[in-house]
Amino acid sequence: xxxxxxxxxxxxxxxxxxxxxxxxxxxxNIVVGAxxxxxxxxxxxxxxxxxxxxxxxxxxxxxxxxxxxxxLGCLIGFAMAAAMVLGGVPGxxxxxxxxxxxxxxxxxxxxxxxxxxxxxxxxxLVTVLLREWLGVNxxxxxxxxxxxxxxxxxxxFFQIPLMILIITPALDGLRREWKEAASILGASNAQYWYLVxxxxxxxxxxxxxxxxxxxxxGAVATAxxxxxxxxxxxxxxxxxxxxGDVLQDPHLGYAMAFGMIVxxxxxxxxxxxxxxxxERWMR
Numbered sequence: 712x713x714x715x716x717x718x719x720x721x722x723x724x725x726x727x728x729x730x731x732x733x734x735x736x737x738x739x740n741i742v743v744g745a746x747x748x749x750x751x752x753x754x755x756x757x758x759x760x761x762x763x764x765x766x767x768x769x770x771x772x773x774x775x776x777x778x779x780x781x782x783l784g785c786l787i788g789f790a791m792a793a794a795m796v797l798g799g800v801p802g803x804x805x806x807x808x809x810x811x812x813x814x815x816x817x818x819x820x821x822x823x824x825x826x827x828x829x830x831x832x833x834x835x836l837v838t839v840l841l842r843e844w845l846g847v848n849x850x851x852x853x854x855x856x857x858x859x860x861x862x863x864x865x866x867x868f869f870q871i872p873l874m875i876l877i878i879t880p881a882l883d884g885l886r887r888e889w890k891e892a893a894s895i896l897g898a899s900n901a902q903y904w905y906l907v908x909x910x911x912x913x914x915x916x917x918x919x920x921x922x923x924x925x926x927x928x929g930a931v932a933t934a935x936x937x938x939x940x941x942x943x944x945x946x947x948x949x950x951x952x953x954x955g956d957v958l959q960d961p962h963l964g965y966a967m968a969f970g971m972i973v974x975x976x977x978x979x980x981x982x983x984x985x986x987x988x989x990e991r992w993m994r
Contacts, residue, residue, distance in 0.1 A: 738972065744965035757966035766948065766967065773928055773944040774974075776859060780866035781923035785916060787867070788874025795875075796882040809879065812872035819869055824936035827865045831856050857938045865937055866927050873926065874919055881915040918985025925978035929971060945971055 748754045760766070794800050795808055830837050833850060841847040855861055885908055893903040909916075931946035940947060945967060952964030 741965050741968045741972065744962055745969035747962060747965075749962065757962050758969075760963055761966055761970055765943070766945075769943045769945045769948045770970065772859070772942070773946070776863050776866070776944065777924045777927040779859075779863045780870050780927045781920050783863070784867055784870030784874045784923050785920050788871045789878055789916070791871070792875045792878045792882055796879060797885075808875065812875045815872040816869050816876060819930060820932035821936040823865065823868060823933050827856060827861075827868075827937065831861070831864075857941050859942070862934055862938060862942060862944075865933060866930065870923050870927065873923060877919045877922070878912075878915060881912055885911065914985040914988040918982040921978040921981040921985065925975040925982070928978070929975050 745757050746753055746755065748756065761770075791808070795805050827835075829835055831849075831854075832838065833856075835856075838849060841849060856865075889907055889911075890903055893907055898906065929946070931950060934942070934944055935947055935950060938947070940951070949964050949967045949971070952960055952967065
């Protein structure tokens with residue numbers, strides 16, 4: 712190995728160490744802990760305990776929230792990105808929108824939960840303005856920020872921007888010649904999208920949906936800061952087991968984390984596969 716090649720590898724050593732210390736080793740510790748009991752012996756009891764009704768219910772709620780936020784994030788984000796890239800939106804909108812999307816896609820945790828509580832909580836700004844100015848009490852209609860749809864709405868704040876950031880390059884990759892050829896052959900705009908554009912974009916759309924699903928499924932700080940224990944989703948139950956609940960069982964917590972790793976891992980593998988397929992189409 713030449714000295715130049717060695718220096719090149721030296722430049723990525725900090726990244727490799729970071730990934731090893733904060734990603735690979737903790738993940739392996741979780742996987743090993745999921746198959747151990749309190750005495751440290753191998754067991755499958757932790758995995759079988761995942762099939763308790765309360766834990767299955769938590770997984771089901773988490774999956775529903777993740778699917779709902781990913782689906783709405785894909786639909787709204789795609790519409791916004793398409794309007795920016797292909798629509799008649801002024802060109803100066805693109806820069807600020809992408810900049811905001813880059814910031815908002817990473818805005819989560821306690822600050823995001825506080826922002827939504829201050830906006831749509833029972834005494835939030837928008838809630839009070841709607842009640843005082845328009846006589847509309849959204850909580851009397853059944854809305855609750857500490858509920859399934861409240862958490863889903865909160866997740867959309869970072870799901871939509873993430874969709875915009877990922878799908879914009881795919882929309883940029885649609886060649887003008889394809890639409891012109893479709894028009895010459897007599898295809899309408901709807902037929903072009905149905906028969907040409909959407910089949911090309913489908914791997915990107917499906918892959919992004921999988922990524923948004925994994926993004927929402929693994930979110931814990933926002934959900935815990937917003938709902939506390941009022942909504943039993945997997946990250947909150949896992950946090951309670953590891954931190955020390957009344958029925959504390961760290962190894963059951965490891966098993967729950969292992970289940971989350973499997974689900975999010977499958978979702979990310981789907982995203983990677985669909986992205987590779989989409990990149991082949993765009994060449």
